[in-house]
Amino acid sequence: MRLTVRGRLTLVYGGLFVLAGLVLLGATAVLVSQRLPNVLAKSERTAPLPGVAGDLTETRQYFEASASGAVSTLLSQGGIALLVVSAAAIALGWLIAGRMLHPLQQITATARRIADAPDADRGLHERIALTGPDDEIKELADTFDIMLARLDHSFDGQRRFIASASHELRTPLTLNRTLLEVALTQEAAPEQVRQLGTTLLAINDRHGRLIDGLLLLAQSERPVAERSYVDLADIVDHVAVSDTVKVITEPGEATVSGNPVLLERLVQNLVENGVRHNLPANGWVRVRTGSRADGWAVLEVSNSGPVVPRYEVPGLFEPFHRYGTERLHASGAGLGLSIVRAVARAHGGEARADARDEGGLIVTVTLPRAL
The missing domain is CATH 3.30.565.10 (Histidine kinase-like ATPase, C-terminal domain)
Known part of the structure; x- marks a missing residue:
């Protein structure tokens, strides 16, 4: 099972919160266990407990048991509180991570639509146009939009160049063919001239097929509008x-x-x-x-x-x-x-x-x- 970035961030934040809570709870328990007997003993000297005031050993045992019980209660109740607060923190972290990563999901969706287009340049007109604070994610989206604009301009310029160049080349080829055909129709033309003219006509026809192919290729790479x-x-x-x-x-x-x-x-x-x-x-x-x-x-x-x-x-x-x-x-x-x-x-x-x-x-x- 693939763990998403949102899941990993939630686990990291939740794990750090639980770890910090455990450290805080343990430190509090240690401090309480060290200070509580002294506090209770001082209280006993100022106000002795009834029935145990004359027995110093029993008094010490009583206060030690009280301190141990207080620390145990602190750990158990604190653990339950930490568990509840950690669950709430993890749920809140999941929501916050999802909200923080939503712009990245928008970038991914746009990139996927472009990648799923039938041709490489078919969806380059799309833009992310991310709104929000001017942070690193918005900078990434703006950079992606600039890259798409340049690619779209490059592909469009390439198509227009092929089409324009092919159209411009048609005129001289047509003129060459006409001149060659006129020269070959003259009865006084020598045999060598006729052979040269036939060869040039074949070359001219091949160049014409090349131009037709380039025009058709440029047309084929555009979306089919009328079906x-x-x-x-x-x-x-x-x-x-x-x-x-x-x-x-x-x-x-x-x-x-x-x-x-x-x-x-x-x-x-x-x-x-x-x-x-x-x-x-x-x-x-x-x-x-x-x-x-x-x-x-x-x-x-x-x-x-x-x-x-x-x-x-x-x-x-x-x-x-x-x-x-x-x-x-x-x-x-x-x-x-x-x-x-x-x-x-x-x-x-x-x-x-x-x-x-x-x-x-x-x-x-x-x-x-x-x-």
Whole structure:
């Protein structure tokens, strides 16, 4: 059982109170036991007790017994009083500790809401805004708010930079493509110029796909505001096609609430990734959709292909990451799986990949099912 800070503070305060009470009670008993016989003897010399005044031994025994009884009564009654007061002090300490720690609970609740957000930057707009005395706890809360504000500004600036840069780069790429196409349509152009133009067009197209991917990635990392009723099986029916490898579809009902364009791009990216990283002959891609009893819709895309080491799998979801020599020779921009994960998280889901022992991958996307 985990003991909370409130419980530990209560035990410490209560234990110190009981210890101080025991020390005080013991010291009082010792002082009383030392002083009481002298006080009683002095009283006897000034006013002898009837029946024992002539017997000094009996008088001394009488006063010693009286002193011992007084000390015993002090210890027993004092112990009971200490027990009652200690119980009240512990209960009061529990209430005071709870009140003192309430601001920390508010900080913890805010941090937990931010941590439970679907994306790392989804809840950074929240603030603790703690009120109260200007003490160490309020200083902690204000520092936490400043950190959240800076992180929120940083993430927002990053998204705006990606979107703005991508839009700005579209214009020169479009102009380059137009000029190259015009140059290639001229019949007097030499063969070397045509080959160079074709190569430049391919490079231009690759840069265009990169920019489109960055735009989509920036869009996917924002919350999905407008949602529609979408069945992943319908998307699979018209997206899961290929002219180079065999595509096997097993569509089952998998209804979700989300952005149809983003969800279609998610499925398309997975299919294209399975087709691109496949075997040169007898390759295949299998696409399955369905619903689980625990309230999740599942999209699974598996493919044949080269063996991928398991330690390489987590990095495949990072932007611009490609496995092996594909970094230099692949036609993609290296954003396919990054976009898949971003779209899944924007819809409250998750994407994971597992390496097949025979080669290739199994990518599974789980999304909250729409009822």
